[in-house]
Amino acid sequence: DQQVKQNSPSLSVQEGRISILNCDYTNSMFDYFLWYKKYPAEGPTFLISISSIKDKNEDGRFTVFLNKSAKHLSLHIVPSQPGDSAVYFCAAIRDDKIIFGKGTRLHILP
Amino acid sequence: EPEVTQTPSHQVTQMGQEVILRCVPISNHLYFYWYRQILGQKVEFLVSFYNNEISEKSEIFDDQFSVERPDGSNFTLKIRSTKLEDSAMYFCASSLLEPGTGQHYSSGNTIYFGEGSWLTVV
Numbered sequence: 001d002q003q004v005k006q007n008s009p010s011l012s013v014q015e016g017r018i019s020i021l022n023c024d025y026t027n028s029m030f031d032y033f034l035w036y037k038k039y040p041a042e043g044p045t046f047l048i049s050i051s052s053i054k055d056k057n058e059d060g061r062f063t064v065f066l067n068k069s070a071k072h073l074s075l076h077i078v079p080s081q082p083g084d085s086a087v088y089f090c091a092a093i094r095d096d097k098i099i100f101g102k103g104t105r106l107h108i109l110p
Numbered sequence: 111e112p113e114v115t116q117t118p119s120h121q122v123t124q125m126g127q128e129v130i131l132r133c134v135p136i137s138n139h140l141y142f143y144w145y146r147q148i149l150g151q152k153v154e155f156l157v158s159f160y161n162n163e164i165s166e167k168s169e170i171f172d173d174q175f176s177v178e179r180p181d182g183s184n185f186t187l188k189i190r191s192t193k194l195e196d197s198a199m200y201f202c203a204s205s206l207l208e209p210g211t212g213q214h215y216s217s218g219n220t221i222y223f224g225e226g227s228w229l230t231v232v
Contacts, residue, residue: 034220043114043201043223044153089153098145098221102152 006101023090114224133202
């Protein structure tokens with residue numbers, strides 16, 4: 001039962017351009033959505049969140065958009081930098097746990 | 111930047127053996143979690159812990175698993191009799207606020223993850 005889906009396993013983006021990572025969910029009861037970034041052999045690190053009552057949250061180069069009618073959220077990174085190469089997990093909060101998507105591996109090309 | 115620390119970083123164990131994975135959550139946090147990630151798959155919730163008891167657990171967290179906060183600083187995950195399919199990266203996490211309480215998630219009050227303990231069962 002995939003409640004949080006990231007349908008693109010990988011994405012390659014030129015350095016300096018915009019990276020757009022997508023995520024779909026099935027449960028309209030989620031309270032918050034979060035994006036985590038993960039480097040190999042490290043734990044996930046929090047990037048940015050959005051409440052289910054908002055449609056946009058911005059923090060520096062990172063912006064998350066939430067479209068509740070489509071049950072879709074996206075993470076925009078602009079401009080993309082080499083250090084952004086990592087796996088990005090979309091996650092949703094319900095009750096007492098986070099539910100993660102499978103992740104999208106972002107490659108920033110020189 | 112506060113951090114969650116986990117030991118060991120990597121453990122190899124024989125099938126059927128007991129394993130204990132240790133975590134030191136951030137000191138003023140109240141909620142503790144274990145997650146795991148099997149290679150190539152998504153990060154999966156195992157268990158959450160608050161006020162010295164399990165508050166929620168997933169179907170993965172069967173009788174072979176247990177958690178404990180023995181001394182007020184460590185938070186441990188024990189697997190009593192390991193199986194091959196227990197091979198995974200196990201992540202400990204902690205948070206100050208209970209998820210879903212309506213508090214805003216920001217870099218200051220979110221769920222922090224440790225770097226993981228890689229368990230290989232042979």
